[in-house]
Amino acid sequence: MKLSSSSLVITLLILASVLVQIHAETATCTFRRSPCFLKIITCPPECPSRSPEGPKAKVCFINCNSPICKAECKNQKPNCNGPGAACLDPRFIGGDGIVFYFHGKSNEHYSLVSDLNLQINSRFIGHRPAGRTRDYTWIQALGFLFDSQTFSLEATKAATWDDEIDHLKLTYNGKELAIREGHLSSWQSPESNIRVERTSNKNSVLITLPEVAEILVNVVPVTKEDDRIHNYQIPSDDCFAHLEVQFRFYGLSSKVEGVIGRTYQPDFKNPAKPGVAMPVVGDEDKYRTATLLSAECNSCIFSPAGVLNQKDTLVMEYGTLDCTGSATSGNGIVCRK
Secondary structure, three states: OOOOHHHHHHHHHHHHHHHHHHHOOEEEEOOOOOOOEOOEEEOOOOOOOOOOOOOOOOEEEEOOOOOOOOEEEEOOOOOOOOOOEEEOOOEEEOOOOOEEEOOOOOOOEEEEEEOOOOEEEEEEEEEOOOOOOOOEEEEEEEEEEEOOEEEEEEEOOOOOOOOOOOOEEEEEOOEEEOOOOOOOOEEEOOOOOOEEEEOOOOOEEEEEEOOOEEEEEEEEOOOHHHHHHHOOOOOOOOOOOEEEEEEEEOOEEOOOEOOOHHHHOOOOOOOOOOOOOOOEOOOHHHHEEOOOOOOOOOOOOOOOOOOOOHHHEEOOOHHHOEEEOOHHHOOOOEEEO
């Protein structure tokens, strides 16, 4: 029997779909507290690989915290309008989906997350034009403490921005790392407790702390358009290269602290005022640390030998969040489980 042209097209599409499914990657969640523990999850046809060919392609993401146990297609850069984001000057979106600003001071360090087994600090850079009462600030570096190890990532200073230059500097236990430029180039610690993978040829990485956190990082400058809109009055000898960041955690304790960490506490009440265009949250003194890799602050709880007690663990199920509203409004995103 001869097939019509339309039938032939449909048949070819079905065959192509089957082939994509055959070649789609699978993964298994090995995190014991995951609702998907040991379940085999297949990547969808829209993003069949967890290692896409190009930096602009969507990546297959296995969300082991979601009870749905299905893979998701995600961009490889931080989503500055999603939960766990820290972008701009700096503008945060907490685990509760609420937008807030934390200004701090230039050349000082603040704990973003402090938990029993994890500490993530930040270094702020900034600029104070004449007549201003406070600094404009941006996140220039991140410092990680975990398993008695340290890791840092920073945006290097530049007078003018050049996309062809890598502005990332990485260190592990005080030694500088050299990760070959190029999409998907990677490095893993000898202890296998941290992995860094480039998500573009330069200036973008994914940091993975197995069963603890994933952090997407992108280095960007303060653009002339940003300068014009906000009247930063950026000097000609510094483009204030800084970090765009988005955190995803796999099980924080209910005691977690830090500028953004506290927003993941189950009973946290965000002091950011609804309806305010730029709700600013303070407590700089609570979260200030002496250095990028210091675990000491007035509200820090990190312990180098910190082991999470099962009853203190809070697993955030991001896959079940229903978020509506606009994060750009400053009024927050409404999220419901």
